Amino acid sequence: MTAHSSGALDIAFYQAPDTIAQFEHIKDDLTRDLQSTSEGSVSVSGQELALFVHALQKFQQDVLGPHASLDQSAVPTRIPAKLFQSQNATTSSAVYKILLASYEYRQQHGWSDWDLSDPSRRSQYLDMVVYIREALISSGLLRNPSVFFAESVTEDDRERLSASIQHLGGTCLPLFNQISALT
Numbered sequence: 001m002t003a004h005s006s007g008a009l010d011i012a013f014y015q016a017p018d019t020i021a022q023f024e025h026i027k028d029d030l031t032r033d034l035q036s037t038s039e040g041s042v043s044v045s046g047q048e049l050a051l052f053v054h055a056l057q058k059f060q061q062d063v064l065g066p067h068a069s070l071d072q073s074a075v076p077t078r079i080p081a082k083l084f085q086s087q088n089a090t091t092s093s094a095v096y097k098i099l100l101a102s103y104e105y106r107q108q109h110g111w112s113d114w115d116l117s118d119p120s121r122r123s124q125y126l127d128m129v130v131y132i133r134e135a136l137i138s139s140g141l142l143r144n145p146s147v148f149f150a151e152s153v154t155e156d157d158r159e160r161l162s163a164s165i166q167h168l169g170g171t172c173l174p175l176f177n178q179i180s181a182l183t
Helices: 011-015 017-036 046-064 094-108 119-138 155-167 176-182
Strands: 146-148 171-173
Touching: 011 017, 011 046, 017 046, 017 094, 046 094, 046 119, 094 119, 155 171
Parallel strands: 146 171
Antiparallel strands: none
16 A cells, blocks of 8 residues: 555545455455354445555554554554555455454454544454554464564663564564574
């Protein structure tokens, strides 16, 4: 997907016929996959999918971005923007897995619609972001970071940075010179 140089998402991009056509390629597969996990009828359009991808990215930007008002230590890690790319969308692409997980989550919670701008549902949508990230990790499309510290990093800095790394779902590895001892 594309963004303006200011970082703002371009709604016109998601409304463009070429973008909607990319989602049209996967809507039947998505509908079939959703119906296999649900008892109700499921119907989506390429336009609905495109606009949802825009809304989810905007939600992340507004709620999880650098200018968000929430305590950043208490919110989930964002889904990387590169995973939302729709060019050549297939059932194995990240954007398909994002849509599948989102709609599954919506079905599991009995939501009839999306309103990612509704502040009263913000915590539910944050939980959905966590669910989507877990689906991406389990499908191998996203990996949490693994970080090791050089000897020059002080113990205080390691502790401070370790908390951030763990918040991102990552792991801290031993000092680089200790790695050979592990293998």
